[in-house]
Amino acid sequence: MNIVLLSGGSGKRLWPLSNDIRSKQFIKIFKKEDGTLESMVQRVYGQIREVDPQATVTIATSKSQVSAIHNQLGQDVGICVEPCRRDTFPAIALATAYLHDVKGIPLEESVVVCPVDPYVEEDYFRVVEQLGQQALKGQANLVLMGIQPTYPSEKYGYIIPRTQDPVSEVETFKEKPDAETAQKYIDQGALWNGGVFAYKVGYLLDKAHQLIDFTDYQDLFDKYEKLEKISFDYAVVEKETKIQVMRFAGQWKDLGTWNTLTEAMEDPCIGEGMLNDTCQNVHVINELSVPILCMGLKDVIVSASAEGILVSDKEQSSYIKPFVDKIDQQIMFAEKSWGSFRVLDVEDESLTIKVTLHAGHGMNYHSHQYRDEVWTVIAGEGRTVVDGIEKKVKVGDVITMPAGCRHTIFADTELQLIEVQLGKEISVQDKQKYELER
């Protein structure tokens, strides 16, 4: 099977664990059989591999997620990077062109597009696989997954099938209704639209060429920024008459809010947390290194990270976005392809951070105009280059870099250092990169 996972943008609805640079699909909260934790993207990727070890998995995403995806899934996963956000139709067109032109998938093969973040079991991906097989038959140009509703939700679109067969033609689509209308749809046999659909590569590329003037993947990539923002539903689904829906009646949860996310947690606490006996339906996700003690709470989520602390009634937590939008804050932690950094201390004229470099990785060779820096290596071994001179470094070594000095560090083993930045104008913008002559 060829599967495209749409890995959406940064969301604030799971603040403080998700934010401008960290998306919910990378938060490790699901317990594996061996007791370790995995993220949504790791869970979904593993489930696909379990159902079809030969599947070609391509993640359609933005540049900002590439490091996190490689860190969590390894280097082998296919990634189709959108140069910028242009809604779902351009993203799916780009991913399909990538599959055809870069990966060599023939026009007559099928592709299934699926969000990266449903909370499901393997039966879901077996139906995903059947969706692809159904598309191959050519009875319809699009085959959608229709999820058997469990309650009259106002959060989803509905698909009305023509028959109650496992695979049926689509009678019509309905936008997100109110609960009463949703119940009427369900009584008529309607299904939730979970955003999963299959098509043949050739069909989609034809549609893309009709709407966008491009030659191949690279040309589409180069033009991407100039494309109109248009949704796949608007550009394709609403205009298509040959559409089928395939039923799925297994477990399917949308983990977009703290309320639904905590339902999927096996233990009440991730990280250091204590709940007393009088707590009911309380979940703690604690990424800090200090304990959280909860007493006498009911239906509450407590989540703490280097960015902040949320304490919320679970129902109320779905209204979080406008409050988080008000928080204008320095990024305190970030995962990068080369490792990670954590801000330890912020003063008017200094900033202290802890940098972790993965073995074999290094920083860019760079300088700062307005700040001096001091590195103290606290773990590992590596090599620094300062103004062109390379030196081996180990634990306890101190490197001082006045403003203007060009510098970098490579990790030969996993390496950690404390970086103290000193200056009146400390800013992430104050960075000049150079090619390293070696």
Place this chain on the structure above:
Amino acid sequence: MNIVLLSGGSGKRLWPLSNDIRSKQFIKIFKKEDGTLESMVQRVYGQIREVDPQATVTIATSKSQVSAIHNQLGQDVGICVEPCRRDTFPAIALATAYLHDVKGIPLEESVVVCPVDPYVEEDYFRVVEQLGQQALKGQANLVLMGIQPTYPSEKYGYIIPRTQDPVSEVETFKEKPDAETAQKYIDQGALWNGGVFAYKVGYLLDKAHQLIDFTDYQDLFDKYEKLEKISFDYAVVEKETKIQVMRFAGQWKDLGTWNTLTEAMEDPCIGEGMLNDTCQNVHVINELSVPILCMGLKDVIVSASAEGILVSDKEQSSYIKPFVDKIDQQIMFAEKSWGSFRVLDVEDESLTIKVTLHAGHGMNYHSHQYRDEVWTVIAGEGRTVVDGIEKKVKVGDVITMPAGCRHTIFADTELQLIEVQLGKEISVQDKQKYELER
């Protein structure tokens, strides 16, 4: 007036703001008229000074609180340090001997003893002053304050006065009763025993000499560790027949739990906190530098410090102690006479801390056997001495100190540094102090 404030030990009931090394009376949570915050001890000290600018105030406390008291009240306040904890009778005897032998207070003057942490207004200290004047009259050997009860509390002892006059002889004392019995006492005109009492210096020293074999303050101090633990109530009050009680009907609150403490907070948030509209009776005290967002909570206290985070129903918060006892944790922040330190990062073989030195203060001259250290000065100016050699230091200077090297730093202005400790066995015990030859 001569007043002795009993400043009790570290309590865990206000964790994470109070802990083994930080007592609740030093937490800054009360808003002053100028908008800044003050602690219980600052508030009480200011109120006494307002009522009687000439008052001799002596704080009876343990060695561990001396730095915090000087930092918060300045150098002029009298402190009578107990060499160890020996309950209230030895503490009051020591403080009274200190007042007579060190401060020269004559035997016929009176002293009022008062806890350091009641939440009161100035009228309370006017009654405290009257207590001292009443003791001078010699009608009784002890004059107690009786607080007009506002509800049948089970938390306090009760005083039954002989008459309903403003000053009356004491008929009898009652131990902490159940609520029903408490109501009966109140119906009989009983008063709360708030632990405030006045006596003449000579009276108390006579009592002390009857029970303890000592010559003067210094002798008592030297013998202190060998003294029997005995309460003032047991040693003196229960055996005394000439006791009066003076009524106080003003505001008096015991801020020993988060529930009562938050009642005294003027604003719902201290530190960075946001409450949405659906929060009711929620208080946030946040000493961290990241925001706390609360949504849909009712009757909840959220308190965050470098030591941990408490999220508790206010009623439930009074049961906190056994849970905090279970938390065995490195001290993450401490206030010292010379400044403060905060732990920024803990790894197996490194520890990174931020040290703040007040102007004019320095560390002890010391060395470590098992760890190297690196200082990076991030604010201020001062002087280091490393293996006997003194150097001026300023922002950006880096000082490296291998294990065994003797070192110290003095702050000429307020000075901050990042200290990285490196070694396989990092421990606070690994410290050898030396005299500095200058």
